[in-house]
Amino acid sequence: MGRQPCCDKVGVKKGPWTAEEDKKLINFIVNNGQCCWRTLPKLAGLKRCGKSCRLRWTNYLRPDLKRGLLSHSEEQLVIDLHARLGNRWSKIASRLPGRTDNEIKNHWNTHIKKKLLKMGIDPVTHQPLVDNHQQQLVSSSSSSSSSSSQSAEQLPRQPQQNLMIKDTDDDNKNNNNGVPAPMNSQQESSWSSSSQITSTENSCCASGDGDESLLLDSICSDESLILNSLWLDDTPLVDALWDTTTPTSCLLDCQDFGIHDFGFNSFTDTDEQNSLQTLKMEDKTHYHIV
DNA sequence: AATCATCACAACCGCCATCTT
DNA sequence: CAAGATGGCGGTTGTGATGAT
Known part of the structure; x- marks a missing residue:
């Protein structure tokens, strides 16, 4: 047997x-x-x-495999993808040729997470961090608030803003208190064909460091790559090659x-x-x- | 120079969906 | 169809390197 x-x-x-x-x-x-x-x-x-x-x-x-730290553009793409996919590192990695899920996961935990926290952004929800008082209000008014951040992390969510990593602490002015809601498959589907494009393009174009940003632009502007494969076709780029x-x-x-x-x-x-x-x-x- | 803290990342562990017998 | 192995994935840990005191 x-x-x-x-x-x-x-x-x-x-x-x-x-x-x-x-x-x-x-x-x-x-x-x-x-x-x-x-x-x-x-x-x-x-x-x-x-x-x-x-x-x-x-x-x-x-x-x-590429070696070395993730570039700024790659980092930005990881954040963008993480906002939609959550901790699905293999899926994220498949959009970054030459990078492994383990590498991206490590980079997220050691670099990006801290940067986002420093910027006042919750790395789990990709929303601005709410203070204790606000958190209590949110949890008391939400019936499903008992769900841990971990469970929320498993679900893709619609980003409320385009997150841009900055090395400085300024520009923390977006303070929406929106609570991300997990999407059902229908929502995922409809979102994948609409708002995702805008979000991706915006975040990609906002990065401005020469060749890397050009590279990223080419990746982000490839709708078949970002949209279709992200949600419909799971064929990994690297593995396929x-x-x-x-x-x-x-x-x-x-x-x-x-x-x-x-x-x-x-x-x-x-x-x-x-x-x-x-x-x-x-x-x-x-x-x-x- | 020694010690401690932090960083960075390779590797392991456990779970799960899929596949094989 | 059931039992159990396989491959893949995400979470976590271990450890060497580096920096701060």
Whole structure:
């Protein structure tokens, strides 16, 4: 009945990945593609849970990942998307090519959350923070006010304003006391085809830092990307591009995605297998073929 | 120089929808 | 159809790096 367990827990290594383990994982996926995560560790000679391998690959080793802090524009887009999607990090991440859900989640918790609080904006509701007195009034007048911020966080909501991250504390003048109401699917649907456009465009265009803002504009102005895929079509951009379900597609995509940037130098059809077997790791994130 | 606090992020955990047997 | 595994997701934790005192 059912399938075999993903890993037998016994003898499975945990904790930080070593360079050697990274090398094994990369070599295996480059040569064989992403097949079955359960069997991958064994085949790749890793004493890791398949789940751990998948996480390591998707969050850290994938060659199409960007590294480094999120740009201002990316940050703005994250806020905008978070206002609609809540903590659905994977969905948010799918709109930011090269970024992972984990990375965005971390950035949200360590940077954006604090910035919003500093600006007097509730990072959960994306509404201006209400003081204690007002909070009491709101909670006493609302029958469903017992719902925690966590539950509210799970639901998409319509932004009442366009939030712009500022490095300074000024311009905290929008003090609507609106309580965000969770939308039903019908509301989501209708909203997705109307007010979302305005909100997205506004927030994107308001960001003004040169190339990044141009990039963001191009992302935001793509209605099929923002509207259709956000609510109707969940095909992730990054995953669709980096499909390694087969060895062939894996190798092709490696090249398409500038695997050289990742550290893989060019390889030929004839010697690629041998070359990749001798991948040499210089540090945690740099690999090259010798 | 030592200690403590904070930051940044990789990794783990548990849950859930889906899939397989 | 039921049981159980898989893959994916979001929340949380652990830990090294950095800054402040």
